[in-house]
Amino acid sequence: MKILVTVKQVPDTATQVKIAPDGKTIDPTGITWIVSPYDEFAVEEALRIKEKRGQGEVVAVSLGPDRVKEALRSCLAMGCDRAIHLNDPVWATADTLATAKALAAAIKQEGPQLVLCGRQAIDDDMGAVTAQLAELLGWPCAYWIMEEAIDADGKSVRAARQVEGGLEVFDLPLPAILAAQKGLNEPRYPTLKGIMGAKKKEIRDVKAADLGWASEPPQLSIVGLQALPPRPPGRIIAGDVPTAVKELVRALREDAKAI
Amino acid sequence: MASIDLTLSEEQRALRAGVLEICKRYPGEYWRDLDVRREYPEKFVTELTEAGYLAALIPQEYGGAGLGIREGGLILESINYSGGNAGACHAQMYIMGTVLRHGSEAQKREYLPKIATGALRLQAFGVTEPNSGSDTTKLQTTAIRNGDRYVVNGQKIFISRVLQSDLMLLLARTTPVDRVKRKTDGLSVFLIDIRDLKGFEVRPLRMMMNHSTNALFFDNVEIPIESLIGEEGRGFHYILDGMNAERILVASDSLGDARWFIEKAVAYSNQRVIFGRPIGANQGVQFAIARAHISTDAAQLMRDKAAALFDAGQPCGGEANMAKYLGAEAAWEAGNACIDCHGGYGYAEEYDVERKFRECRLYKTAPVNNNLVLAYVGEHVLGMPRSY
Numbered sequence A: 001m002k003i004l005v006t007v008k009q010v011p012d013t014a015t016q017v018k019i020a021p022d023g024k025t026i027d028p029t030g031i032t033w034i035v036s037p038y039d040e041f042a043v044e045e046a047l048r049i050k051e052k053r054g055q056g057e058v059v060a061v062s063l064g065p066d067r068v069k070e071a072l073r074s075c076l077a078m079g080c081d082r083a084i085h086l087n088d089p090v091w092a093t094a095d096t097l098a099t100a101k102a103l104a105a106a107i108k109q110e111g112p113q114l115v116l117c118g119r120q121a122i123d124d125d126m127g128a129v130t131a132q133l134a135e136l137l138g139w140p141c142a143y144w145i146m147e148e149a150i151d152a153d154g155k156s157v158r159a160a161r162q163v164e165g166g167l168e169v170f171d172l173p174l175p176a177i178l179a180a181q182k183g184l185n186e187p188r189y190p191t192l193k194g195i196m197g198a199k200k201k202e203i204r205d206v207k208a209a210d211l212g213w214a215s216e217p218p219q220l221s222i223v224g225l226q227a228l229p230p231r232p233p234g235r236i237i238a239g240d241v242p243t244a245v246k247e248l249v250r251a252l253r254e255d256a257k258a259i
Numbered sequence B: 001m002a003s004i005d006l007t008l009s010e011e012q013r014a015l016r017a018g019v020l021e022i023c024k025r026y027p028g029e030y031w032r033d034l035d036v037r038r039e040y041p042e043k044f045v046t047e048l049t050e051a052g053y054l055a056a057l058i059p060q061e062y063g064g065a066g067l068g069i070r071e072g073g074l075i076l077e078s079i080n081y082s083g084g085n086a087g088a089c090h091a092q093m094y095i096m097g098t099v100l101r102h103g104s105e106a107q108k109r110e111y112l113p114k115i116a117t118g119a120l121r122l123q124a125f126g127v128t129e130p131n132s133g134s135d136t137t138k139l140q141t142t143a144i145r146n147g148d149r150y151v152v153n154g155q156k157i158f159i160s161r162v163l164q165s166d167l168m169l170l171l172a173r174t175t176p177v178d179r180v181k182r183k184t185d186g187l188s189v190f191l192i193d194i195r196d197l198k199g200f201e202v203r204p205l206r207m208m209m210n211h212s213t214n215a216l217f218f219d220n221v222e223i224p225i226e227s228l229i230g231e232e233g234r235g236f237h238y239i240l241d242g243m244n245a246e247r248i249l250v251a252s253d254s255l256g257d258a259r260w261f262i263e264k265a266v267a268y269s270n271q272r273v274i275f276g277r278p279i280g281a282n283q284g285v286q287f288a289i290a291r292a293h294i295s296t297d298a299a300q301l302m303r304d305k306a307a308a309l310f311d312a313g314q315p316c317g318g319e320a321n322m323a324k325y326l327g328a329e330a331a332w333e334a335g336n337a338c339i340d341c342h343g344g345y346g347y348a349e350e351y352d353v354e355r356k357f358r359e360c361r362l363y364k365t366a367p368v369n370n371n372l373v374l375a376y377v378g379e380h381v382l383g384m385p386r387s388y
Helices: A037-054 A067-078 A096-110 A130-136 A193-197 A240-256 B009-022 B026-039 B043-052 B069-081 B091-094 B096-102 B107-119 B235-269 B282-311 B319-345 B354-367 B370-381
Strands: A002-006 A009-011 A033-035 A057-062 A082-086 A116-117 A141-152 A156-163 A165-175 A175-179 A203-206 B122-126 B142-148 B151-159 B167-173 B185-194 B200-203 B215-226
Touching: A002 A130, A009 A067, A009 A082, A033 A067, A037 A057, A037 A067, A037 A116, A037 A141, A037 A175, A057 A096, A057 B069, A067 A082, A067 A203, A067 B009, A082 B142, A096 A130, A096 B370, A116 B319, A116 B370, A130 A141, A130 A175, A141 A165, A156 A175, A156 B122, A165 A175, A193 A203, A193 B009, A203 B107, A240 B096, B009 B043, B009 B069, B026 B354, B069 B091, B069 B282, B091 B096, B091 B122, B096 B107, B096 B185, B096 B235, B142 B167, B151 B167, B167 B235, B185 B235, B235 B282, B235 B319, B235 B354, B319 B354, B319 B370
Parallel strands: A002 A057, A002 A116, A057 A082, A082 A203, A116 A175, A141 A175, B122 B167
Antiparallel strands: A009 A033, A141 A156, A156 A165, B122 B151, B142 B151, B151 B215, B167 B185, B200 B215
8 A cells, every 4th residue: 555644844843933034934044843743643654554554655745945855854764665855946935725736746646545644734733735635636534533444455444533522433435635633653763774774765856847736826925923922921919828819819810810 | 084074964963863852752850760769771771772773883784783983972972962871871882892893703793783683782891990990901800711711700890781781891811911021911802791600790889870880700700712802812902992982982972961061051041030130141150151162062073073083994092082081071061050050959859950960970080080081192192201
């Protein structure tokens, strides 16, 4: 079974993101880039499916500039067989729909039976590409997957989706798209052998023209980014304990409306 | 020609990220808890071994990764930078070097692949003795040939990780010192299997920090002649050429410590507000941290130079020793700046600062005292009279 995993390279969660002078993008200086954690669940699940079935191929796909190669390389180090890098300047301003269209074109060329995605990327938290892909491909899709099981003949997948207080279980005919939620698995980290082996695996560069992709204006444009307002200072309630507690309860009830 | 790369390659960055990923699963609490109980970080070491990192320097034909000392250093540095202590397992990386360089093909085929997988642990090296310390040629442990065996008698001290090793490298005198031309002759290196070894006693020593080290007693311990590495009597020369690797790797442990201290110190002194402003705004606090950072960057350049020379197969005795010296001093300086800026909290166990402070101090003393590094540089680099 061929499985394709879409991954996005995002700033490390520990990075202090700064807004660039243009007010619309982030300043890339000093950022450590990682594979978005939800996408790592997707990679891990794809590798487990391959291992369980004893055969198959796992292909990682990402869209982005040259630096994205490092994210793909780390997917290869985890165990993906090869990678595809959608790398073209025309995609520099790609919104989610343009991204989904480019990925859908690559998926059509590859013809996998299953596509796994993260439930959202942790940078802009849009979480739109999976659904857009499903729509563009006309494939069934399940989001926030906590469990999955592919039937023995590889014709359908049973997927359990996280809902409040329980799991919602679906049967989807393949090919299908699943979006991984935290808890689906515990991603492996690359072994030293994996890191060394990743050097020899293929990362194929794909340009827009290779996909017959026609440039179109983005449907979504970023008007501006704003930093979070600084947190207001804390308040220390003075007085002896009985008075202070009374005032605290009053403040929580009336000012903060927390209780 | 050796040259120093000022930036990490993509592969080196991936290596670093891979090690940090493992270390993330072993936070401060893990090391603190072991520290109190003086227990070995078995789970961490096993995981690191299984991921292949401790086999970084073993050639690929023997099941390792065949990487250079620069990569080996990066692995250890990342462990200490993350708050852990690579001293628990760094020797598994380099002690095998003596077997690799001087062992027979049969010994290499027998042991290296198992050391690479971790099936066998070789992370103890018996050199130091109660009466000889750094004056290695005066060691008194003897190995006397008797038929197809050697019989070992003597004592060793501060031999680390013996209880966490299957194999040990042992330096013993095979020809009495009065019967050799030079006192550096007549010593031999043995690779011995210490599991269920009759007449061999290990007495653990409780140390200032969680470091498993021991006194060893050999009472007519019989070892097969196949244990001998290389030629009889050449042992001292064999261990000398393993020292450079050890120095560079220990320098890397120290660099990781220094970086950890500096990061902690900066974070704390930027957020700790006293007298109405962050304490980091005071020159007394800030300059100590800045000075430690300068020392650390300088030490790293020397470590990188030593590693570049080592990996290019060029002489690097001076650089390896200087890297170890500078690294240990930088870590100590950073540790002091860190504990100073933390005030009382620096002594509180839950901050990990006091633990790292105790751990980093070791490398001013071991595996060679920094005074002996000065003696080496004076004599061998500067051509001055022997000072000891």
